[in-house]
Every structure is written in C-alpha cells, then in structure tokens.
Amino acid sequence: MIKGLTLIRPVHSPAQFDELVSFFSALGFEPGRGWDEPPRKQGAATKGRPFLAPLGNLQFIDGALPTLKTDLLVEVTSLDAVHQVASHWLETNTGADAAKTRITSIEETHWQSRLFTVQPVPDFSIAFWERQEPLRGKPIAIEGDLSAHEMKFAIVVARWNAVITDRLLQGALDCLLRSGGRREAIEVVRVPGSWEIPAAARQLAQTRRFDAIITLGCLIRGETAHYEAIYNEVARGIGQSQQDTGVPHAFGVLTCENLEQALDRAGLKSGNKGFEAAAAAIEMASLHMKIAAAPAETRA
Numbered sequence: 001m002i003k004g005l006t007l008i009r010p011v012h013s014p015a016q017f018d019e020l021v022s023f024f025s026a027l028g029f030e031p032g033r034g035w036d037e038p039p040r041k042q043g044a045a046t047k048g049r050p051f052l053a054p055l056g057n058l059q060f061i062d063g064a065l066p067t068l069k070t071d072l073l074v075e076v077t078s079l080d081a082v083h084q085v086a087s088h089w090l091e092t093n094t095g096a097d098a099a100k101t102r103i104t105s106i107e108e109t110h111w112q113s114r115l116f117t118v119q120p121v122p123d124f125s126i127a128f129w130e131r132q133e134p135l136r137g138k139p140i141a142i143e144g145d146l147s148a149h150e151m152k153f154a155i156v157v158a159r160w161n162a163v164i165t166d167r168l169l170q171g172a173l174d175c176l177l178r179s180g181g182r183r184e185a186i187e188v189v190r191v192p193g194s195w196e197i198p199a200a201a202r203q204l205a206q207t208r209r210f211d212a213i214i215t216l217g218c219l220i221r222g223e224t225a226h227y228e229a230i231y232n233e234v235a236r237g238i239g240q241s242q243q244d245t246g247v248p249h250a251f252g253v254l255t256c257e258n259l260e261q262a263l264d265r266a267g268l269k270s271g272n273k274g275f276e277a278a279a280a281a282i283e284m285a286s287l288h289m290k291i292a293a294a295p296a297e298t299r300a
C-alpha cells in the first residue's frame with residue numbers, strides 16, 4: 001500500500017531554489033515531475049522540483065549522531081567521483097575560496113564507510129557516503145564512473161539526416177557537460193554520412209588525444225540502398241577501430257525503419273541515443289583508466 005516517501009525542503013529564496021536545483025542536477029539525480037503554480041497567498045510555495053533516488057528510507061534515531069550534523073544523507077557508489085563533481089560545481093558557482101570552506105575532504109566513519117559533507121547553499125548540508133568495500137578492501141567489481149571531469153572526447157557526427165544527427169549531437173554534448181566535462185575538451189568532427197564515420201573515428205583514436213570517441217549517425221532503412229550492408233560495415237568499422245586502437249568508442253549510430261522512429265530515438269519518445277552514447281563513453285573511459293591502474297591481483 002505504501003508507495004514512497006517525500007521529504008520537503010523549503011528554501012529561503014528563488015536564487016537558492018535555482019542553486020539547489022542546479023547542484024542536484026549536476027550530481028546526476030533523476031528529476032521527478034515538478035510543478036509551478038501562480039501564488040495563492042503571500043509566502044505560499046509556487047513551484048517544486050523533486051529529485052529521485054532508487055532507494056530511500058526514513059530513519060528515526062534515538063539521540064544524536066556523535067560526529068554527523070547534516071540535513072540529508074545520500075548513499076552513493078562512487079564517492080570520489082561525486083566529491084569531484086560537487087567540488088567542481090562549488091568552484092563554478094561560488095568561487096574557489098568559498099568552495100574550500102563548503103566541502104570537507106572524504107573521511108572514514110565509525111560504521112565502515114567513507115563520507116564527506118557539502119553545503120551547496122548556506123544552512124543546507126548534505127552528507128554523501130559510500131560503504132567500504134567488503135572482501136578486505138578489494139572491490140567486488142571494477143566499474144567506470146560517470147564523471148567526465150578532466151576527460152577529452154571526440155564526437156564524430158554524420159551530416160546525412162542532419163535533422164536527427166544534430167539532435168544526437170546536442171544530447172551527447174548535454175551529457176558530457178552535465179557530467180563535469182568542459183566544452184574545450186570536446187572536439188566535434190563532421191563527416192558526410194555514416195559510411196565515413198569509422199575512418200574518421202580511427203584517425204582520431206590514433207592521435208591518442210582522446211579518452212573516448214563518440215560516433216553519431218542515422219541510417220534509415222526506407223531511404224538507404226543496401227541498408228544492411230552499410231549498417232554492418234559501419235558497425236564493424238567502429239568496433240574494429242575500438243579493438244585496434246584500445247580507445248573506447250561509443251556507438252550512437254541509429255538504425256531505423258523510418259523518420260518517425262529516428263525522431264523518437266533522438267529526443268522524443270525513446271530518449272536521446274546521443275546522450276546515452278556519451279554516457280557509455282564516459283563510463284568506458286573511466287573503466288579503461290581503472291583497469292589500467294588496478295593492481296594485477298584485483299583483476300585475477
């Protein structure tokens with residue numbers, strides 16, 4: 001019968017509202033359905049923006065926690081990456097000096113976890129924490145993070161069906177920038193059609209200047225002679241470039257029956273595959289670095 005918990009947090013001003021929405025968005029919280037209403041009486045709320053997490057609980061405790069004073073506890077799986085994103089957000093939004101006073105370093109807790117606290121706005125403190133890995137500190141699995149901080153990307157985008165591929169490009173850029181990437185660290189390369197993507201992707205990967213390559217194109221069966229042959233060759237070429245160069249390549253080439261289906265996958269009904277390809281590129285670039293850095297025993 002019970003469906004969910006909602007923790008309401010009134011804010012002090014519209015500016016603070018925008019700052020908190022920006023901070024929670026930057027950290028990758030899933031936005032819920034918000035609401036806006038005309039003011040009904042003096043001081044009444046006019047808008048709300050929910051943020052969702054896969055799990056939540058309301059916890060009553062008997063007395064105070066000895067070391068922890070916070071308004072909200074958020075459990076995460078990649079604490080170091082979250083710390084990086086939070087620091088980056090603070091530096092961008094509050095300046096480098098203020099940022100230092102509003103975030104703590106990561107510390108160990110008495111409950112086998114690591115934790116830091118951050119104040120995105122005054123009077124609101126959030127503690128992010130991660131359980132220490134069991135098995136004597138060995139991770140159960142090596143996983144890539146979703147932080148694009150300090151990473152470099154090349155995006156190869158086909159001009160053919162530009163009405164679709166431009167949307168895929170916007171989706172990819174949106175994902176990279178929202179994940180902590182910098183616009184100057186993203187190179188966009190345009191090619192005539194999907195057929196040309198593998199050659200450009202390989203050349204870019206061979207420069208070793210990029211942590212990952214994102215490939216974006218759109219093949220529409222109805223409009224493409226030898227559709228299957230072209231699609232197979234494009235997929236094979238991108239895959240082979242990835243295997244040969246060792247640089248992660250994300251596959252964002254749509255293969256659709258018709259234009260309507262392509263539009264759905266470029267930001268309408270079925271999400272934006274450019275955004276998804278960029279997210280995969282970030283994760284694989286991070287995983288690539290972690291596997292390279294992990295001691296041999298972790299990999300056994």
Ligand code: DLZ
Binds near residue numbers: 193
């Ligand atoms: C020629 C062609 C056709 C018919 N259809 C598509 C398509 O649906 N999507 C796409 O990205 N490119 C298409 N092309 C162009 C080829 O990919 C290639 O650019 C040209 O054949 C020139 O080599």
